Amino acid sequence: xxxxxxxxxxxxxxxxxxxxxxxxxxxxxxxxxxxxxxxxxxxxxxxxxxxxxxxxxxxxxxxxxxxxxxxxxxxxxxxxxxxxxxxxxxxxxxxxxxxxxxxxxxxxxxxxxxxxxxxxxxxxxxxxxxxxxxxxxxxxxxxxxxxxxxxxxxxxxxxxxxxxxxxxxxxxxxxxxxxxxxxxxxxxxxxxxxxxxxxxxxxxxxxxxxxxxxxxxxxxxxxxxxxxxxxxxxxx
Numbered sequence: 001x002x003x004x005x006x007x008x009x010x011x012x013x014x015x016x017x018x019x020x021x022x023x024x025x026x027x028x029x030x031x032x033x034x035x036x037x038x039x040x041x042x043x044x045x046x047x048x049x050x051x052x053x054x055x056x057x058x059x060x061x062x063x064x065x066x067x068x069x070x071x072x073x074x075x076x077x078x079x080x081x082x083x084x085x086x087x088x089x090x091x092x093x094x095x096x097x098x099x100x101x102x103x104x105x106x107x108x109x110x111x112x113x114x115x116x117x118x119x120x121x122x123x124x125x126x127x128x129x130x131x132x133x134x135x136x137x138x139x140x141x142x143x144x145x146x147x148x149x150x151x152x153x154x155x156x157x158x159x160x161x162x163x164x165x166x167x168x169x170x171x172x173x174x175x176x177x178x179x180x181x182x183x184x185x186x187x188x189x190x191x192x193x194x195x196x197x198x199x200x201x202x203x204x205x206x207x208x209x210x211x212x213x214x215x216x217x218x219x220x221x222x223x224x225x226x227x228x229x230x231x232x233x234x235x236x
Contacts, residue, residue: 004228005156007046007122009149010037011142012160014083016216018055025055025086033216034090037127040222041096046122048152049129050145051087053079059137073137077104080141084131085109097126103135103144115151122152142200150207157209158225159195160216165233166193182234195235204235211235 017033019026040047056079062072084100091098099121100110110131111117121128133144142159149157163170166188169177180193185205189198195213196204204211214221214232225231 002228003043003045003226005045005154005226007152007154008156008158008226009048009050009145009152009154010158010160010222011050011145012052012216014052014055014079016055016160016162017051017083017086023055025083027086027090030086030090034087034094034096036216036219036222037091038094038096039220040226041127043223043226044125045226046152046154047127048118048122048148048154049084049087049127050141050148051080051083051129051131052141053077053081053083055079056082070137073133074104077132077135080133081106081110081131084129087129091127098129099126100129100131103130103132118148119152128152140197140200142196143203146196146200146203146209149209150203154209156225157204157211158222159211159213160222161195161213162215162217164215164218165213166195166235180233181230182236185235188235195233201235208236 015022017030018024019029053076057075059073059076063069081102088098088100101113101118102110103113105112118128130148133141166180167177171177185201189201212225212232212234221231
């Protein structure tokens, strides 16, 4: 089947890698996710990942507990590097050539992010995991994901969640929450749907970069989205 998107960026939260615990790393979950990504990679898609660090530490939450906000955000960035290295190890063990690129220089463990090098990795069939966010405090990994997607000229952002897409409320706690199959960037921003932060939505809107919000726990969901099937919620 022909691909609807030849180059994509997948954003996955750190909590998703923590499994039911929501913290630390659940390697059964990481391995299952790696197999999903491998199936997509076999299609020839140029795929990049941005992973969060909320399963280790979340900068905003740490700052509310009394840590300096800038220090807390840098700690969160380091959490994303831990997750990226774990994903890289699991992916390479199942035969997916992977590179971790960080916004904070740490050459002993990963490559520094250089746009032209990142694009060359994709052209050579390597998967990239972008870590350490934007390298700056006060910016979320959602914003980092959109920024990297624009820089590598991705055609879509895949936002992996634990629900089937965007709802009018939290379907896990609100029985009246209804599913929204499609919405505009403006609706997402004005109605404050908690999918991405306003900075990330604003960047997508300014550059007309579509977002697909879907359930990462559905087997084959990433592959189906990239092949053009309607899965989850489309934001454009």
